[in-house]
Amino acid sequence: MGTLIEEIFSRRAGRTVQAGEIVLLDVDTIMSHDNTTPLAIKAFREIGKPLRDPSRIVIHFDHAYPAPNLLAAENQQKIVRFIREQGIPNFYHRGVCHQVMIEEGFVRPGGIVIGADSHTVTYGALGCFSTGLGSSEIGAAWVTGKTWFKTPPTIHVVLEGRAQPGVFSKDVMLHLAGQLGMDGATYRSLEFSGPYIDSLPVHERLVFSNMSVEVGAKCGLIAADDTTIAYLEQETRAVGPFERIAVHNPQYEREIHLDVSQLGPQVACHPDVDQVRSLESVQGLALDQVYIGTCTNGRYEDLVVAANILRGRQVHRFTRTLITPASQTIYEKALANGLIQVFLDAGCTVNAPGCGACIGRHGGVLAAGERALTTMNRNFIGRMGSPEAEIFLGSPAAAAASALEGCIADPRKYL
Amino acid sequence: MARAWKFEDNLNTDEIIPARFNITIDEKELGGKAFCEVRPDYAAGVQPGDVVVAGWNFGCASSREHAPLAIRGSGAICVIAASFARIFFRNAINIGLPILESPEASAGIAEGDEVSVDLGAGIITNLTRGTQYQARPLPDFVLRIAAAGGLVKFLREHDMEELTA
Ligand code: SF4
Numbered sequence: 274m275g276t277l278i279e280e281i282f283s284r285r286a287g288r289t290v291q292a293g294e295i296v297l298l299d300v301d302t303i304m305s306h307d308n309t310t311p312l313a314i315k316a317f318r319e320i321g322k323p324l325r326d327p328s329r330i331v332i333h334f335d336h337a338y339p340a341p342n343l344l345a346a347e348n349q350q351k352i353v354r355f356i357r358e359q360g361i362p363n364f365y366h367r368g369v370c371h372q373v374m375i376e377e378g379f380v381r382p383g384g385i386v387i388g389a390d391s392h393t394v395t396y397g398a399l400g401c402f403s404t405g406l407g408s409s410e411i412g413a414a415w416v417t418g419k420t421w422f423k424t425p426p427t428i429h430v431v432l433e434g435r436a437q438p439g440v441f442s443k444d445v446m447l448h449l450a451g452q453l454g455m456d457g458a459t460y461r462s463l464e465f466s467g468p469y470i471d472s473l474p475v476h477e478r479l480v481f482s483n484m485s486v487e488v489g490a491k492c493g494l495i496a497a498d499d500t501t502i503a504y505l506e507q508e509t510r511a512v513g514p515f516e517r518i519a520v521h522n523p524q525y526e527r528e529i530h531l532d533v534s535q536l537g538p539q540v541a542c543h544p545d546v547d548q549v550r551s552l553e554s555v556q557g558l559a560l561d562q563v564y565i566g567t568c569t570n571g572r573y574e575d576l577v578v579a580a581n582i583l584r585g586r587q588v589h590r591f592t593r594t595l596i597t598p599a600s601q602t603i604y605e606k607a608l609a610n611g612l613i614q615v616f617l618d619a620g621c622t623v624n625a626p627g628c629g630a631c632i633g634r635h636g637g638v639l640a641a642g643e644r645a646l647t648t649m650n651r652n653f654i655g656r657m658g659s660p661e662a663e664i665f666l667g668s669p670a671a672a673a674a675s676a677l678e679g680c681i682a683d684p685r686k687y688l
Numbered sequence: 689m690a691r692a693w694k695f696e697d698n699l700n701t702d703e704i705i706p707a708r709f710n711i712t713i714d715e716k717e718l719g720g721k722a723f724c725e726v727r728p729d730y731a732a733g734v735q736p737g738d739v740v741v742a743g744w745n746f747g748c749a750s751s752r753e754h755a756p757l758a759i760r761g762s763g764a765i766c767v768i769a770a771s772f773a774r775i776f777f778r779n780a781i782n783i784g785l786p787i788l789e790s791p792e793a794s795a796g797i798a799e800g801d802e803v804s805v806d807l808g809a810g811i812i813t814n815l816t817r818g819t820q821y822q823a824r825p826l827p828d829f830v831l832r833i834a835a836a837g838g839l840v841k842f843l844r845e846h847d848m849e850e851l852t853a
Contacts, residue, residue, distance in 0.1 A: 293737035295829065299853045312713050312753050318845045344711045375853040389774060391751040405751040407779035413839050417848040421829065456700050460774055477847070489748060491774055545698070632707045653702040653749065 276427040276523040277494045278462040281383055281402045284518065292426040292526075297419050302329055302379045302386045306370045307345070308336040308632075309389035309408045310352045316412025324359055325418040331363040331379055332356060333370035341635035368600030369627035370393035371395040371483070371568040376602050378510035382497035383518045387420055392650065394490065396609050397482035398475065399505065400497035400518060403678045405486065425491045426526040427462045430481075432469035434534035441578075442477035443570055443648070443668040445469070447539040449531070451549025459489030460513065461526065469533050470495060475504040476572045483569050485648045487546045493628035496520065538671050538684060540646070543663035552671055555681050558579045562645040563588070563676040564630045564637055564657075564670050566597030570648035573603045575669040580612045582687040583619040589679025594621040595637045595684045599631035621676070633658040646675045689814070692785035693730060693764070694799040695723070701750040701776065705758040718754055719761025730761065736763040739805060740798045747776025756780040766805055768812055768823070770794035774780045781830055784838030788812060788823035796821065 275283065275291065282290040285298050307315050310332055317324075324330065332352065340346035356364050367373045371392055374380055382400030387393065391405035406420065414420050432445065463485045469476065479494050485493025495501075497517050505511045538552035565571065565579050576598060588594040596616045598604040604626050607613050616623050624630075630637030631649050639645055639662035647657075652664035667675070670684035677687070689763055702725075709721045723730040740759060746769035756779050759767060766786035780787045788806045793812045797803060802815040810823035826834070829851045836842035842851075 295827065295852060297848060308710060309751065315713060316840045317839045322843070342711075349712065389751055391749065393751075405775055407751055407753040407775060407782055409753060409782040409839050410778065413782075413843055413848070416843065419848050421848075421851060423827075455748055456771070456773070459745060459748075459771070486749075489745065489773060491713075634708055651702075651749065653700050655702055655706045655708075655725050658708075 274521050276426060276462065276525065277464050277496055277518065277520050278402060278492065280426060280518045280520060281385070282422070282424055284383060285385060290424055292424050294360060294424045295421060297421050298385055298441050299419055300387050300414055301384045302331055302479040303394060303411055303414045304331045304333070304370060304374060304386065304388035304390070305408070305411050306333045306336055306390060307338060307349055307352060309411065311348055312408030313389055313412040313415065314355050317415055318410040320413065320416050322416045325542050327359055327361045328363070329418065330361050330415055331365070331374065333373060334366040335368060335370050336632060337634050338366055338627050339625070349489055363596055368598070369568045369571065369628055372572065372599040372603070375399070376509055376600060378512065381511055381515060382501060383516035383622050387414060391486045392483055394486045395479055395568055397485065397492045397494040398478040400495065402492055404492050417576060425462045427461055427464050427523065428458055429525040429528045429532045430463055430465045431467040431528060432465065432533055433467050433530065434469055434532040435472070436469070436533045436536065439670055439688050440536055440538055441668040441670065442473060442480040443534060444539040445533050446480050447541050447549050447666065448536055450484060450487050450541065450546050453488040454547045455488060455545060457488045458485065461490050463493040465493065465495050466589070471498065474574070475500060476574045480569055487650055489672060538668065539680065540671065541652055541666040543652060543665060546666065550682065552667065552683055556683060558644065558681045560592050560646050560675055560680055561641060561643040562593045562595065562637060563647060563672050564595045564647040564649065565601060565672050566595070566629050567631050567649045568599060569650040570669050571597055571599030571603070573606050573632070575648065576603070576607050576612050579669045579673040580615040582670060582684060583677070585622070586619055586677055588620045588676040592676055592679045593637065594676040595624055595630055596621050597624040597636065598626045601626050607685045632656065646672055648672050648679055689802045690739055690804060691735065692739055692741045692797050692803045693727070693734065694797065694802045695740065695742040697747045698748055698786065699726070699742055700748045701755040702795050704747060704755040710752055710754045715757045715761030718758035719763065722758040722762040731762060732791070734762050734764060738764050739803050740764045740767045741765065741794060743794055744771045746772050748773035751775045753779045753783060756783050760785045764832040766807060768793050768797070781833050782839040784834065786834070790821050790823040793821035793823070
């Protein structure tokens, strides 16, 4: 009896769990990356007890990889020593942690995954409860195999209608973020459903879960359906059979209904993710950089959308255009299908898979006074380098069209 | 005397400590950069025992524990806010940085006010204005973690199961 989060928690706890209850649950997988693992190691050493099960630990290098400076290099060296010392089998440097987690089969419907990264919520789109925690909790979970959760109340987001050409799940999610505000779902579970969600392929669903943390949510869940199972079987290493957990007479705290057919392309304006406007209203703002990548929109299908707009054209000569495939697997597929050539021909720079320019440390840092349009999930002050740079967020199509014109541009004319 | 440093609503982790400084886990070093972009005068001016006072949704965005560490490293003894973002809330408790949730205190304390805080009782006194506030009580198991000085210290002595027992 319950919402998706209550059903998942009840299944794991072996009893009925309802919103408001505090539960201590076994976690399937514990994720961390080069940025957050050092503090987890420190916590682990201070606790002074052994790892519960090394095979449930997954460590990625993606945030600053390959190391852009000496400090990062030394950090990563320490993590590698720890991985060797503790015999941790799951160590990846194949791209953004969240994408690699899905590809490598650590994400399953009904599963429970925690990660030392706020966008761990991404896996909710596959019916998996996943959430971000701080490094000490990750170090603690290495030892205990468990974490406490306060079962959150749920905001049900029902999406109806069919999106217009040139409008993607990113536009819909940005619109929702604008409506909800940055704390609109704090301590809540977001549950997405409705005909629009049903019609979406998994790569577009992932955007909703990924950005649910941007409105403060603990998780952003979508119940597993045939599309989910087919994706897991075809695109990931996850091995079935897969559970399908559904809601049963759910009690929602609140319902939000949105007809997406009315929506045009959206942009989140500097300096907050909820400063959302129609793309049309900010058209023409000059751009120094366009960045297509990240755990939000750096997937193969995103690159296809961008390549279709860039093919046979040239990006503006004063707009650095960076393409960073989210993972090595995506990079290989883009290479095999000619997308990388399209990007190179158009004058883009293709970076190694990973977080790239997303955290302002390497791969496309912004100077004071510069403005970027990116496919990222966050546009806080200083996120990509100088605190005096401006970051706008949009879909891969909007990013590609804007790269061509050197200013924020409507992708619909290039479709 | 403890002095209040006042911040706005929705202060995010990048504003507490920008991502580019998270290369270190040294609390003091992080503290030296705390709030450097929103309040460049903070790190040099904060005195041990001062308090950070903020609005709604303090510490939103990233999961980085560097954020509460930077605040503790800066010398501030606690954060008083109208509300806290989820991960920041957990992180602060887990590293043992006291946090007090009180929309009333958040509204009633201005920049530079003299404040004293009884952490155990959750009582906040604004000495400048002669007002007092009671922070929202924390759940029992959170108090158990806080009493141990954070999750790591708790787990040195106890099992996880004892938290919810
Ligand atoms: S791509 Fe950006 S948002 Fe995603 S995990 Fe990396 S740094 Fe975080």
